[in-house]
Amino acid sequence: MQITKQLKINRTEQLDKLAHEAGIVYSQTLVYFRRILRKKDIWLTKTSMQKLVRNANLQSQTVQGITDIFYDNIASWRQLRKTNPAARMPKKRRWYFVVPYKSSAIRVRDGKLILSNGKVSDPLVIDWAFGLPEFVRISFDGKSYVVNAVYTIETPEVSPIGATAGIDLGEIHLAAANIGEQTVIINGRALRSKRRYQNKVKGKFQKRLSKHKKGSRKHRQINRKKKQVLKRIDNQIKDIEHKQTAKLVYSLKENGVKTAAIGDVRNIRQNVDYGKEANQKIHQMPTGKVRAMIEYKCAKHGIETVVIDEAYSTRTCPKCLKVNAKPKDRNYKCGACGFVYHRDGVGAINIRQKQMYREYAPVVGVMAPPVGIRYHA
Numbered sequence: 101m102q103i104t105k106q107l108k109i110n111r112t113e114q115l116d117k118l119a120h121e122a123g124i125v126y127s128q129t130l131v132y133f134r135r136i137l138r139k140k141d142i143w144l145t146k147t148s149m150q151k152l153v154r155n156a157n158l159q160s161q162t163v164q165g166i167t168d169i170f171y172d173n174i175a176s177w178r179q180l181r182k183t184n185p186a187a188r189m190p191k192k193r194r195w196y197f198v199v200p201y202k203s204s205a206i207r208v209r210d211g212k213l214i215l216s217n218g219k220v221s222d223p224l225v226i227d228w229a230f231g232l233p234e235f236v237r238i239s240f241d242g243k244s245y246v247v248n249a250v251y252t253i254e255t256p257e258v259s260p261i262g263a264t265a266g267i268d269l270g271e272i273h274l275a276a277a278n279i280g281e282q283t284v285i286i287n288g289r290a291l292r293s294k295r296r297y298q299n300k301v302k303g304k305f306q307k308r309l310s311k312h313k314k315g316s317r318k319h320r321q322i323n324r325k326k327k328q329v330l331k332r333i334d335n336q337i338k339d340i341e342h343k344q345t346a347k348l349v350y351s352l353k354e355n356g357v358k359t360a361a362i363g364d365v366r367n368i369r370q371n372v373d374y375g376k377e378a379n380q381k382i383h384q385m386p387t388g389k390v391r392a393m394i395e396y397k398c399a400k401h402g403i404e405t406v407v408i409d410e411a412y413s414t415r416t417c418p419k420c421l422k423v424n425a426k427p428k429d430r431n432y433k434c435g436a437c438g439f440v441y442h443r444d445g446v447g448a449i450n451i452r453q454k455q456m457y458r459e460y461a462p463v464v465g466v467m468a469p470p471v472g473i474r475y476h477a
Contacts, residue, residue: 101399105230107247114224115238115245118217121157122197125166128153130193133170146171158199159218165200201236208232213247242328253400265357266452267348267394268413268444269365269387272430274344275394276444276470278452279355283445283470286344290475291337291386298333305329340475341386345393347473353401360403361455362391363410363447406455413450414443418463442470 109115129149136144144152149171150164173190180187205216213228215236224238226247233249240246268276274288305326312319352360365387395405415423417434424435432446433439441449445467453461 105249108244119196122199123194126197127193129170156220159205161202198239263357265360266448267362268447276448278448287474291340349397363451364407414447418449
């Protein structure tokens with residue numbers, strides 16, 4: 101599997117020049133492609149384009165990498181057009197662009213990452229505490245340059261012997277995991293608070309934008325500020341999601357889990373009206389992103405993940421299997437046997453039982469109180 105190491109570096113004249121040369125290459129590729137298509141009705145292949153586009157200030161493999169990105173964009177557009185006929189082919193030229201480096205242009209020596217830029221330009225040298233990457237991409241985030249280095253690591257083999265965990269994804273709590281008698285709940289209140297703040301910020305900026313003509317200097321100024329603020333909030337949200345899912349996977353590893361069953365909530369938004377406020381919360385649930393984070397982090401530790409149907413998992417009593425009404429608060433209470441437990445914990449228990457026995461099965465023994473994990477910035 102592949103992992104990415106990320107490093108932020110200060111803006112320099114050399115980096116600006118490389119990004120500008122990359123923008124020239126991307127714009128040339130774009131212009132050649134559209135012009136030949138318009139005048140000759142010929143869909144120029146990537147191989148032909150790479151023979152056509154040259155730049156003496158960049159390494160040849162870097163130029164090819166930029167062309168690869170353009171043709172990846174074309175492929176995405178063609179795929180999107182199948183479901184959205186209004187989708188448009190890439191047409192915007194770039195003054196700056198990302199700078200990709202392939203393995204032939206990458207060296208690591210004496211704690212330095214050395215990136216070749218051909219015979220004309222000096223190599224880019226960066227302080228580096230990691231090993232030799234397979235691929236490097238440098239981009240600008242508005243304040244500084246970001247170096248993304250890709251490594252391929254061996255995925256640990258999944259052992260068939262080990263504990264099984266059930267994971268229930270939610271809106272208030274990011275996830276609840278049951279490992280036998282123990283249940284771990286990842287608190288999501290910090291994320292919900294950040295989402296609410298994000299919605300308020302969007303509303304305030306939209307109100308300000310509506311007072312100015314689109315395309316005017318003031319409109320562009322407000323829109324630029326809006327993007328800056330929302331990007332900062334997005335980074336804070338990503339930090340919460342990464343840290344909380346990492347804690348969850350670490351707890352699974354500590355308990356010897358080898359198989360993690362994740363409840364499938366991909367269709368929760370379809371054909372259901374929860375009300376205006378609830379609809380916004382449901383549509384902003386990061387369940388898909390959280391599931392992807394859990395899956396790749398589990399793979400790094402040799403934990404197999406499977407996605408299973410979680411229908412009625414939070415309504416079925418783990419003790420007597422009676423299907424009760426949907427709980428109105430965070431506690432579940434069975435009307436038949438009196439079993440009381442955390443609502444998300446009940447879902448995780450039933451998902452685990454279904455993974456182990458292919459159907460909901462009653463648990464044996466006393467369940468320990470859930471353990472909560474909070475986010476710390």
